[in-house]
Amino acid sequence: MPSGSHVRPAREKMRKPRGRSTEKRQRIINAAVKVFAEKGFYNAKVSEIARESGVANGTIYLYFANKDDILISLFEQEMKRIIGRMKAEIELEPDPLRQIEKFALMHLSLIEEHKELAEVLQVELRQSSKFMKEYRNRKFAEYVNLISAIIRHGQAVGVVRADIMPGIAKRAFFGALDEMSRFWVLTRRKKYSIQTAARQIAEFFVHGIASLPPGQVAAPPR
Amino acid sequence: MPSGSHVRPAREKMRKPRGRSTEKRQRIINAAVKVFAEKGFYNAKVSEIARESGVANGTIYLYFANKDDILISLFEQEMKRIIGRMKAEIELEPDPLRQIEKFALMHLSLIEEHKELAEVLQVELRQSSKFMKEYRNRKFAEYVNLISAIIRHGQAVGVVRADIMPGIAKRAFFGALDEMSRFWVLTRRKKYSIQTAARQIAEFFVHGIASLPPGQVAAPPR
Amino acid sequence: MPSGSHVRPAREKMRKPRGRSTEKRQRIINAAVKVFAEKGFYNAKVSEIARESGVANGTIYLYFANKDDILISLFEQEMKRIIGRMKAEIELEPDPLRQIEKFALMHLSLIEEHKELAEVLQVELRQSSKFMKEYRNRKFAEYVNLISAIIRHGQAVGVVRADIMPGIAKRAFFGALDEMSRFWVLTRRKKYSIQTAARQIAEFFVHGIASLPPGQVAAPPR
Amino acid sequence: MPSGSHVRPAREKMRKPRGRSTEKRQRIINAAVKVFAEKGFYNAKVSEIARESGVANGTIYLYFANKDDILISLFEQEMKRIIGRMKAEIELEPDPLRQIEKFALMHLSLIEEHKELAEVLQVELRQSSKFMKEYRNRKFAEYVNLISAIIRHGQAVGVVRADIMPGIAKRAFFGALDEMSRFWVLTRRKKYSIQTAARQIAEFFVHGIASLPPGQVAAPPR
DNA sequence: GATGAATGAGTCTTCATTCAT
DNA sequence: GATGAATGAAGACTCATTCAT
Numbered sequence: 025m026p027s028g029s030h031v032r033p034a035r036e037k038m039r040k041p042r043g044r045s046t047e048k049r050q051r052i053i054n055a056a057v058k059v060f061a062e063k064g065f066y067n068a069k070v071s072e073i074a075r076e077s078g079v080a081n082g083t084i085y086l087y088f089a090n091k092d093d094i095l096i097s098l099f100e101q102e103m104k105r106i107i108g109r110m111k112a113e114i115e116l117e118p119d120p121l122r123q124i125e126k127f128a129l130m131h132l133s134l135i136e137e138h139k140e141l142a143e144v145l146q147v148e149l150r151q152s153s154k155f156m157k158e159y160r161n162r163k164f165a166e167y168v169n170l171i172s173a174i175i176r177h178g179q180a181v182g183v184v185r186a187d188i189m190p191g192i193a194k195r196a197f198f199g200a201l202d203e204m205s206r207f208w209v210l211t212r213r214k215k216y217s218i219q220t221a222a223r224q225i226a227e228f229f230v231h232g233i234a235s236l237p238p239g240q241v242a243a244p245p246r
Numbered sequence: 247m248p249s250g251s252h253v254r255p256a257r258e259k260m261r262k263p264r265g266r267s268t269e270k271r272q273r274i275i276n277a278a279v280k281v282f283a284e285k286g287f288y289n290a291k292v293s294e295i296a297r298e299s300g301v302a303n304g305t306i307y308l309y310f311a312n313k314d315d316i317l318i319s320l321f322e323q324e325m326k327r328i329i330g331r332m333k334a335e336i337e338l339e340p341d342p343l344r345q346i347e348k349f350a351l352m353h354l355s356l357i358e359e360h361k362e363l364a365e366v367l368q369v370e371l372r373q374s375s376k377f378m379k380e381y382r383n384r385k386f387a388e389y390v391n392l393i394s395a396i397i398r399h400g401q402a403v404g405v406v407r408a409d410i411m412p413g414i415a416k417r418a419f420f421g422a423l424d425e426m427s428r429f430w431v432l433t434r435r436k437k438y439s440i441q442t443a444a445r446q447i448a449e450f451f452v453h454g455i456a457s458l459p460p461g462q463v464a465a466p467p468r
Numbered sequence: 469m470p471s472g473s474h475v476r477p478a479r480e481k482m483r484k485p486r487g488r489s490t491e492k493r494q495r496i497i498n499a500a501v502k503v504f505a506e507k508g509f510y511n512a513k514v515s516e517i518a519r520e521s522g523v524a525n526g527t528i529y530l531y532f533a534n535k536d537d538i539l540i541s542l543f544e545q546e547m548k549r550i551i552g553r554m555k556a557e558i559e560l561e562p563d564p565l566r567q568i569e570k571f572a573l574m575h576l577s578l579i580e581e582h583k584e585l586a587e588v589l590q591v592e593l594r595q596s597s598k599f600m601k602e603y604r605n606r607k608f609a610e611y612v613n614l615i616s617a618i619i620r621h622g623q624a625v626g627v628v629r630a631d632i633m634p635g636i637a638k639r640a641f642f643g644a645l646d647e648m649s650r651f652w653v654l655t656r657r658k659k660y661s662i663q664t665a666a667r668q669i670a671e672f673f674v675h676g677i678a679s680l681p682p683g684q685v686a687a688p689p690r
Numbered sequence: 691m692p693s694g695s696h697v698r699p700a701r702e703k704m705r706k707p708r709g710r711s712t713e714k715r716q717r718i719i720n721a722a723v724k725v726f727a728e729k730g731f732y733n734a735k736v737s738e739i740a741r742e743s744g745v746a747n748g749t750i751y752l753y754f755a756n757k758d759d760i761l762i763s764l765f766e767q768e769m770k771r772i773i774g775r776m777k778a779e780i781e782l783e784p785d786p787l788r789q790i791e792k793f794a795l796m797h798l799s800l801i802e803e804h805k806e807l808a809e810v811l812q813v814e815l816r817q818s819s820k821f822m823k824e825y826r827n828r829k830f831a832e833y834v835n836l837i838s839a840i841i842r843h844g845q846a847v848g849v850v851r852a853d854i855m856p857g858i859a860k861r862a863f864f865g866a867l868d869e870m871s872r873f874w875v876l877t878r879r880k881k882y883s884i885q886t887a888a889r890q891i892a893e894f895f896v897h898g899i900a901s902l903p904p905g906q907v908a909a910p911p912r
Numbered sequence: 913g914a915t916g917a918a919t920g921a922g923t924c925t926t927c928a929t930t931c932a933t
Numbered sequence: 934g935a936t937g938a939a940t941g942a943a944g945a946c947t948c949a950t951t952c953a954t
Binding site for chain 3: 917918919920921
């Protein structure tokens with residue numbers, strides 16, 4: 025796991041607080057996002073998160089089992105929120121190919137709106153700890169599978185080519201968006217808007233997987 | 247991050263060895279790839295790299311200024327090698343759209359052949375040090391720009407749509423491959439070959455950017 | 469030097485503890501005096517100071533920025549105390565020539581009473597760091613200037629020859645005492661008491677600078 | 691002893707070189723004086739002395755048993771030279787009180803002429819290692835005893851008061867000169883010449899110990 | 913629940929010294 | 934004799950975590 029020690033600290037040790045303490049817990053998570061984004065997980069000090077959230081060092085350990093747990097909890101909570109929003113938005117749109125575009129727009133918008141969180145999700149979670157990697161996979165899978173669900177649905181209704189492998193396509197599409205996000209997070213000046221980027225990426229992809237000739241899909245009457 | 251400050255570590259301190267020492271330097275780099283891949287940069291101990299490469303702890307510091315420098319040097323050296331190979335391969339193929347496919351195949355093959363190195367390049371270099379991030383960008387840019395060069399060439403000869411923005415397209419394509427690589431590196435059992443993955447991804451992408459109707463390009467007479 | 473660079477170590481890093489912690493800080497200083505005296509600054513280990521003061525290694529860094537800072541703080545604090553005592557004692561004695569004798573007696577008595585501290589002040593602070601040297605000068609200056617103040621006063625009231633240069637005389641006198649201290653600290657068996665030494669040195673010096681024939685001053689009716 | 695290790699390396703290991711190698715040995719000593727003066731003994735690196743003297747690291751160990759031995763040898767050799775010169779000069783002057791003045795002038799002149807050496811002798815040799823301290827004492831004793839010899843001679847011929855204790859007086863005088871030297875070595879701008887300083891110090895001292903009324907001695911017909 | 917002073921395990925790096933050439 | 938690449942012991946310092954208050 026990330027933190028240097030060799031023994032995974034007992035997770036059960038952590039008391040599960042409730043009530044108004046939830047607010048303090050959130051303050052710590054927010055601070056952690058900020059500090060992790062700025063310094064990176066390994067160079068972030070727990071004491072800095074404490075200072076940033078206005079609590080004492082020890083208090084953090086009332087809400088989280090250890091430093092790793094802060095990252096994991098943060099990830100879990102924010103991903104749940106994101107997945108929820110994404111699902112809701114997508115369901116509003118019946119056309120699978122339009123859903124793809126929606127996904128791209130939403131994804132990049134979320135990045136744009138929550139730069140620090142994006143940076144943490146992008147960068148810090150890609151650490152090598154086997155534990156982290158596997159953990160990330162499970163949670164990310166849920167998110168990325170939103171894409172393959174769309175694709176399968178598209179195949180069912182005939183707008184996506186049957187020979188497309190959803191498992192590959194989902195990764196390709198997510199990867200394209202993800203790389204764009206990274207660029208977006210790390211670069212100051214850009215030559216185009218995030219909407220343009222989202223639309224172009226969606227367009228490539230839709231062209232790439234659609235059953236119909238591209239013209240009919242890629243240039244929607246907008 | 248690699249090291250706490252934003253200042254480039256004093257590299258001059260390092261004696262520049264030559265002659266047969268190059269072999270020792272390489273042994274250290276190889277060991278570092280292995281150890282970083284297994285433990286992650288932050289959890290890797292210099293002493294472990296030393297043991298793995300069969301030299302004394304101190305010897306490492308005859309070849310590298312510090313732990314960071316091992317990672318940076320490793321990155322620099324291996325990327326140079328990869329970029330070189332990639333360029334050479336691509337030049338053998340005149341057709342831009344075929345070059346795209348070639349790129350995908352090569353990229354994933356390299357990943358497959360050098361799993362540990364791939365893991366380090368994939369995961370460890372994405373850590374947060376501002377320095378690292380920028381550094382990575384500069385070097386990665388060179389690699390990713392191989393893609394935009396192909397696209398521009400494709401536009402020049404008319405096989406790629408003129409409205410495609412190469413800056414976006416290169417990232418989308420690289421991101422797709424990169425995400426697939428990550429999956430490839432981190433997952434044990436896969437349902438398809440890396441060639442299949444490469445071909446599908448290239449196909450999506452080529453479909454997405456090509457001027458011609460997909461059929462003529464996406465199903466090459468193979 | 470204390471530590472390699474010429475830059476003052478980041479002192480802000482250190483939390484400023486108060487309350488009962490002052491007692492712990494003092495314990496560390498006392499332990500440091502003992503350990504530095506025994507081993508010398510460079511051969512003293514921080515962990516030994518920690519053991520000697522009954523705190524954990526890390527605790528030392530709650531009170532001092534680094535090893536250097538222990539020495540500096542120790543010096544600063546103890547010199548302040550010594551200068552205060554010396555000033556107070558001297559003011560009780562109106563006659564400048566008697567003040568000289570008093571100074572000698574006090575100086576050597578302090579050495580005798582605080583051998584370990586004396587050794588640290590004598591020996592360890594004379595190490596070569598430019599920083600240390602300059603630092604030492606500033607603080608020592610205050611102490612040595614007590615002597616030149618006496619001399620100037622003596623010149624003003626006519627008991628010290630006007631052609632005496634206080635800047636030279638103060639150093640000569642201090643140097644004489646200092647060398648005697650060194651001898652005192654380093655040697656086991658001595659042939660005379662420290663009072664005898666102090667009186668003889670004061671006598672030489674008073675003879676050397678007094679306006680009056682030596683007999684009247686050097687053999688006070690004691 | 692100074693260097694960190696705990697075991698005194700066997701001194702016999704060192705081959706005693708002769709012939710033209712003496713010149714190389716001297717080059718190393720000269721370089722050591724320079725480097726020790728600049729960095730201090732503990733912060734001086736053997737490799738730097740090697741570089742400065744234009745030999746390989748290992749070569750130093752053909753001439754000296756270890757780092758300590760460089761300092762000791764340097765000290766021994768230079769002190770021998772100084773003591774020799776001092777003796778010769780003093781013997782030219784028959785009057786003991788004039789010898790005192792001569793000593794002061796010579797001492798400070800030597801300091802002035804060999805600043806770096808003086809700094810090493812002044813500062814670096816005052817380190818706490820018991821070994822060093824004792825060593826220094828033996829060698830310094832010889833030097834400082836030149837002073838007590840003069841005093842005893844002066845007492846024998848009646849120009850120095852019989853109640854003066856040579857053991858105290860020698861230290862007082864040496865200490866006075868030594869402190870002045872330190873000041874001289876460490877300070878950039880001075881308000882008086884080293885000759886003035888030497889003469890004043892000698893004058894104080896001669897006044898202080900002489901049997902005759904000061905006027906006759908302190909103002910020699912010069 | 914909250915605090916923050918205290919803890920001490922853990923690791924990078926330095927550099928005197930060696931020894932194969 | 935001379936070299937300088939290699940060694941590896943040693944120690945200052947950090948910081949996640951604990952626990953007495």
